[in-house]
Amino acid sequence: AQSVTQLGSHVSVSEGALVLLRCNYSSSVPPYLFWYVQYPNQGLQLLLKYTSAATLVKGINGFEAEFKKSETSFHLTKPSAHMSDAAEYFCAVRSNRDDKIIFGKGTRLHILP
Amino acid sequence: DSGVTQTPKHLITATGQRVTLRCSPRSGDLSVYWYQQSLDQGLQFLIQYYNGEERAKGNILERFSAQQFPDLHSELNLSSLELGDSALYFCASSVALGYEQYFGPGTRLTVT
Numbered sequence: 001a002q003s004v005t006q007l008g009s010h011v012s013v014s015e016g017a018l019v020l021l022r023c024n025y026s027s028s029v030p031p032y033l034f035w036y037v038q039y040p041n042q043g044l045q046l047l048l049k050y051t052s053a054a055t056l057v058k059g060i061n062g063f064e065a066e067f068k069k070s071e072t073s074f075h076l077t078k079p080s081a082h083m084s085d086a087a088e089y090f091c092a093v094r095s096n097r098d099d100k101i102i103f104g105k106g107t108r109l110h111i112l113p
Numbered sequence: 114d115s116g117v118t119q120t121p122k123h124l125i126t127a128t129g130q131r132v133t134l135r136c137s138p139r140s141g142d143l144s145v146y147w148y149q150q151s152l153d154q155g156l157q158f159l160i161q162y163y164n165g166e167e168r169a170k171g172n173i174l175e176r177f178s179a180q181q182f183p184d185l186h187s188e189l190n191l192s193s194l195e196l197g198d199s200a201l202y203f204c205a206s207s208v209a210l211g212y213e214q215y216f217g218p219g220t221r222l223t224v225t
Contacts, residue, residue, distance in 0.1 A: 034213060043115065043203050043216030098169040099211030103156050
C-alpha cells in the first residue's frame with residue numbers, strides 16, 4: 001500500500017536560508033505525488049504535483065521538488081525562505097488501490113528572523 | 114480562493130446534538146472528499162465520493178454519515194456529538210478520483 005513519511009514534524013530555518021522539507025514515499029507502482037501547504041486558519045493549498053513527467057517539479061511561491069526513484073524521495077525545497085513561508089506542509093501520494101490521496105503527518109515550518 | 118465553498122464557517126453546539134456540514138465543489142469537479150483535522154489526530158481522511166457514489170471510507174465513525182447529491186454538492190452529518198468531535202472539517206474536490214484536490218476553507222466545529 002502506498003504511504004508517505006515526512007521527516008521532522010517541525011523545521012526551523014532563518015529568513016533567507018534554504019528550505020528543505022523531507023518526504024519519502026512507499027509505492028509499488030510509479031506514484032503520483034503532491035505537496036500541499038496550509039497557512040493558519042486556512043484549508044490546504046496545492047503547491048506542486050509529480051505525475052511521472054519531469055523529475056524536477058516547480059510549484060507556486062518559488063518551491064520545487066525533485067522525484068528521486070532510487071531514494072524513494074520527493075523532498076520540497078526553496079532557495080531562500082521568506083517569513084510568509086511559515087506554515088504547515090503536507091506531502092501526499094495517490095493510492096493505486098482506491099485513488100485515495102494519502103497525506104503525511106505534516107511538517108510545520110518556522111522562519112526565524 | 115480554491116472555488117470550493119463550505120458552510121457554515123463556524124459551528125458551536127452541545128454534546129449529543131446533530132449537525133450538518135455542507136460543501137459545494139469547484140465547477141466541473143465530480144469527486145468530493147471529507148477530512149477531519151484536530152491538534153491531536155492531525156489530518157484524517159473520512160470519506161470520498163465520485164459522481165454521487167461513495168468510493169472509499171477512511172476513519173469515519175458510525176455516528177457520521179455523508180452523501181453527494183445529484184448536483185454534486187455534499188453534506189457531512191455528525192450525530193450524537195461528543196467533545197472529541199471538536200475539530201476543523203474540510204471538504205475537497207477534484208475533477209476525478211486521484212487527481213489533485215482543492216480544499217475549502219473548512220468548518221470549525223466546537224462541541225461544548
